[in-house]
Amino acid sequence: MMGEVTPAVTVDGVDMVFNAGSENEVVALREIDVTVQRGEFVSLIGPSGCGKSTMLRVIGDLLQPTAGSVEVFGQAASSARQNRSYGMAFQSAGLFDWRKVAANIELPLEIGGWSKPDREARSREMLKLVRLEDFADHYPWQLSGGMQQRVAIARALSFQPDLLLMDEPFGALDEMTREYMQSELLRIYSELGTTVIFVTHSIPEAVYLSNRVVVLSPRPGRIHAVVDIDLGPPVESTDSAKADEIRERESFFEMTTQVRAALRSVEAGTPGRAGSPGVADG
Amino acid sequence: MGERMNGLIPPVVFGVAFLAVWELAVVGFGIQEFLLPKPSSILEAIGADWSVLSEAAIQTGIIAVSGLVIGVVIGALLALLVTRFGRIGEAATPLAVALNATPIVALAPIFNAWFGITSFRSNQAVVVAVVFFPVFINTARGLLEVHPDQLELMRSYAAGEWSILRRVKIPNALPFFLTSLRLAAPLSVIAAIVAEYFGGPQNRLGPVITQNASVARYDSAWAAIVMASILGLVLFWLAAALERLVPWTQTGGEG
Numbered sequence: 001m002m003g004e005v006t007p008a009v010t011v012d013g014v015d016m017v018f019n020a021g022s023e024n025e026v027v028a029l030r031e032i033d034v035t036v037q038r039g040e041f042v043s044l045i046g047p048s049g050c051g052k053s054t055m056l057r058v059i060g061d062l063l064q065p066t067a068g069s070v071e072v073f074g075q076a077a078s079s080a081r082q083n084r085s086y087g088m089a090f091q092s093a094g095l096f097d098w099r100k101v102a103a104n105i106e107l108p109l110e111i112g113g114w115s116k117p118d119r120e121a122r123s124r125e126m127l128k129l130v131r132l133e134d135f136a137d138h139y140p141w142q143l144s145g146g147m148q149q150r151v152a153i154a155r156a157l158s159f160q161p162d163l164l165l166m167d168e169p170f171g172a173l174d175e176m177t178r179e180y181m182q183s184e185l186l187r188i189y190s191e192l193g194t195t196v197i198f199v200t201h202s203i204p205e206a207v208y209l210s211n212r213v214v215v216l217s218p219r220p221g222r223i224h225a226v227v228d229i230d231l232g233p234p235v236e237s238t239d240s241a242k243a244d245e246i247r248e249r250e251s252f253f254e255m256t257t258q259v260r261a262a263l264r265s266v267e268a269g270t271p272g273r274a275g276s277p278g279v280a281d282g
Numbered sequence: 283m284g285e286r287m288n289g290l291i292p293p294v295v296f297g298v299a300f301l302a303v304w305e306l307a308v309v310g311f312g313i314q315e316f317l318l319p320k321p322s323s324i325l326e327a328i329g330a331d332w333s334v335l336s337e338a339a340i341q342t343g344i345i346a347v348s349g350l351v352i353g354v355v356i357g358a359l360l361a362l363l364v365t366r367f368g369r370i371g372e373a374a375t376p377l378a379v380a381l382n383a384t385p386i387v388a389l390a391p392i393f394n395a396w397f398g399i400t401s402f403r404s405n406q407a408v409v410v411a412v413v414f415f416p417v418f419i420n421t422a423r424g425l426l427e428v429h430p431d432q433l434e435l436m437r438s439y440a441a442g443e444w445s446i447l448r449r450v451k452i453p454n455a456l457p458f459f460l461t462s463l464r465l466a467a468p469l470s471v472i473a474a475i476v477a478e479y480f481g482g483p484q485n486r487l488g489p490v491i492t493q494n495a496s497v498a499r500y501d502s503a504w505a506a507i508v509m510a511s512i513l514g515l516v517l518f519w520l521a522a523a524l525e526r527l528v529p530w531t532q533t534g535g536e537g
């Protein structure tokens with residue numbers, strides 16, 4: 001890498017305490033330091049309730065940390081949000097029932113003040129990207145869960161945000177659809193070159209998708225280990241079925257074992273072993 | 283269209299059978315007409331009193347519909363206001379609950395004192411007060427019960443309060459609002475007639491029922507009751523049709 005490139009995300013000494021001082025105080029995050037480089041795909045994994053969603057919301061400026069700072073492409077998280085740097089997707093697709101598929105994708109563009117022809121052109125483009133061209137005029141309730149989630153991803157990407165924040169977006173899907181969606185996401189990611197932070201509690205999902213997996217420990221949520229993922233050479237195909245070949249590789253099993261070991265040691269309370277916390281090697 | 287006609291057949295068959303049993307029961311058991319007139323006698327009375335009844339139904343209908351519109355507008359606007367400014371909501375909610383626990387028609391004599399015993403305004407005020415509450419509560423729920431993820435999405439787009447209200451909260455509340463309208467529409471007729479029992483102009487369904495009953499013209503009283511239920515049904519149907527127009531729900535859109 002040449003010279004100093006501003007990282008995509010710098011989380012520096014972040015604490016997040018809910019209901020501080022009261023009886024039901026929850027320390028959700030403690031001393032979080034993470035750096036995510038541009039174009040990186042980073043997963044956050046950890047037991048339920050360990051603060052993954054909280055961390056994503058802090059990065060997305062939906063929650064103000066009680067200590068520390070978050071910078072996104074060199075600016076404060078709040079400016080990044082005002083500048084519409086974030087695309088977000090949640091476990092619930094969160095489509096707006098009263099808007100047809102195309103209108104859902106156009107919503108962020110509408111808020112961003114795009115002209116109608118530009119919006120329409122972009123939503124067509126996005127529908128093509130997620131392979132739902134024929135469903136522009138359907139209402140959300142007419143789509144399956146997987147299709148709704150693809151619309152949500154199209155919507156999150158429609159305004160070409162610098163950073164995609166995803167909170168267990170495939171958590172509610174059945175296993176088959178889930179693997180298909182993972183391949184689709186990877187295809188879209190490699191076509192667009194966005195930076196992604198992805199919350200999951202599925203080890204294979206994290207390994208399949210990510211360049212790095214950040215393992216969080218519960219209460220207070222701390223970075224327990226960071227596992228660099230290397231699955232060997234990428235599959236040179238835009239065909240999702242062929243991309244699935246990766247799941248059969250020896251390296252895939254090695255990496256899942258490594259992440260599983262890190263998660264096990266979280267539960268056992270021993271320090272993690274893989275990598276040094278939060279430091280990118282970029 | 284054909285399916286819709288098919289859907290009408292069971293209630294029509296049931297209705298005709300019900301009237302036939304009623305007619306036969308009155309004749310067969312020798313029930314006195316002042317206790318329960320035959321449907322055919324009621325029909326006759328409707329024909330004989332048609333000019334009085336139709337005028338009364340129209341006048342009562344005007345009170346019910348105008349009161350309904352005013353009550354719905356006030357209920358919806360107040361819901362917007364209260365949900366927009368949380369403080370007001372907290373302060374106003376106990377009051378609204380107390381108001382709901384009050385049988386509003388009990389206020390009819392008070393409204394007569396306020397608006398004048400011969401004024402239609404006092405009847406209209408009862409309708410407004412009765413209709414207001416379900417609309418207010420349901421609309422407020424629809425405005426508040428937006429999925430938290432959707433609000434976070436809007437914030438991530440840096441959308442302003444007004445934009446969130448217009449693009450998310452109001453469309454989210456629309457089905458709730460329309461449901462409350464379907465509840466409120468027949469209520470408006472009930473409220474109008476009960477209010478008319480207590481006062482207001484005399485050429486209305488309420489007074490027509492009480493006057494005929496007091497001189498033992500029960501077939502005519504029943505004729506007015508039938509007109510009242512037709513009025514309630516028509517308003518209910520209109521509101522239900524409006525509800526089915528919403529194209530984005532599984533039940534709506536195709537009706």
Ligand SMILES: Nc1ncnc2c1ncn2[C@@H]1O[C@H](COP(=O)(O)OP(=O)(O)O)[C@@H](O)[C@H]1O
Pocket residue numbers: 018019026027028046047048049050051052053054055
């Ligand atoms: N708004 C909030 N108020 C109080 N506690 C919260 C809030 N949001 C999350 N928490 C608590 O913070 C902890 C981490 O939650 P979360 O980030 O949702 O976990 P995860 O996404 O890893 O399952 C949990 O103990 C949760 O109960």
Ligand SMILES: [Mg+2]
Pocket residue numbers: 052053054167
């Ligand atoms: Mg979570």
